[in-house]
Amino acid sequence: MCYKQYCTMKRIRILHTADLHLDASFAALGVNGRTGNELRRAQRHVFTRMLERARDWPADLVLIAGDLFDNATTRDETAAFVADALEQLAPIPVYIAPGNRDPYTQDSPYALSLWPDNVTVFEPGNWQRIDHAVLPLAIHGIGCDGSDDSGAWFNELRVEADGRVHLALAHGTERAHQPPDSKCFAPFDAAAIAHDNLAYAALGHFHTGVIVAENDTTVIGYPGSPQGRSFKEHGKRSFLEVVIEHNDVGAPKVQTTPISCAHILFERYTCALKVGQDPQQAVEQLAKSIDGDPAQMAVHLRAIGVLPPPIYPYIDALHAAAQSHFFHVEVENAVEALEGPPLFAGQRTCLSQFNEMMAARMADATDAETGRFEAYARDLGLKACRSNALPKHTATDPLS
């Protein structure tokens, strides 16, 4: 590298996020309204923290690549919260390309809200180019309209060499890197937008972060969702810090760094239950072994082990113990019931006969759900026989 080139190298700093889904419903997670509200507050907290980082870094601009809101229509209060937060970021410019969940329709906050001067919302239809007021930079953006999901617009981007660093901002599916559980919306091939003169394409739609950098042309970045919404979005969630080094001589150099930012982490763990051990101990061991604050974690616990029936008291105890440590708990019962001889061998009792009958029904079950139901019925029956009382129905009822 020559000395002159080194000296004239300049940096552009970009904070790129997408897919926050503000005001999402968490009903599918099975949480109550209060926990849902806390999760919605966590989304806002993450939004505020990202903007604080943009101010402190400082970023030259912020790119929001769609699905900022979870719906096309949003509560006025939420739109006002976003507009106020973005206004406080001025003079740092913010560019938004509406996504498939928050399309630019006439009822959307994009059309209805008064956006501060430092915010540009890209409309659907055609690519729009905005030149940065100070930096040698041009942003090409396009929004979703809520009806066209063809992605045809990705073929229509034109970028001419004019000495500026060029960026694109949009929402869609780069075919070759679509995560297995994401829905295909607005598909395109990397080659369609990888122009020689386009340094970085800031995309949204994939909730798992992906960087596509092929053929040394355009870097295509998906930051993923910055705050998980379910156990599908487990582990650390991030936004991207993108640094573009450029000078008058060579092609710009793009560096992307994911920055963890989730307020509530969704994680999956396995919990081994043992005969004679209080599930509380298993939970305490788990809580100690993890890196992070359990009170800010939603955990899916897969209970395993081989235990004598009834099983559900162990599951209930595990759930109760975990709830006192974690923000939210979901327990999956994968415990195997200790069957047959050790439990009832040689007994000519009603209990033994009942156990054999239920074992046969479980063996005859045509699907896993029926099997679980029969096992649950057996556990209830055994408990009722032993305690001379019907056990209380609990949330572990597999049909509830």
Ligand SMILES: [Mn+2]
């Ligand atoms: Mn999304």
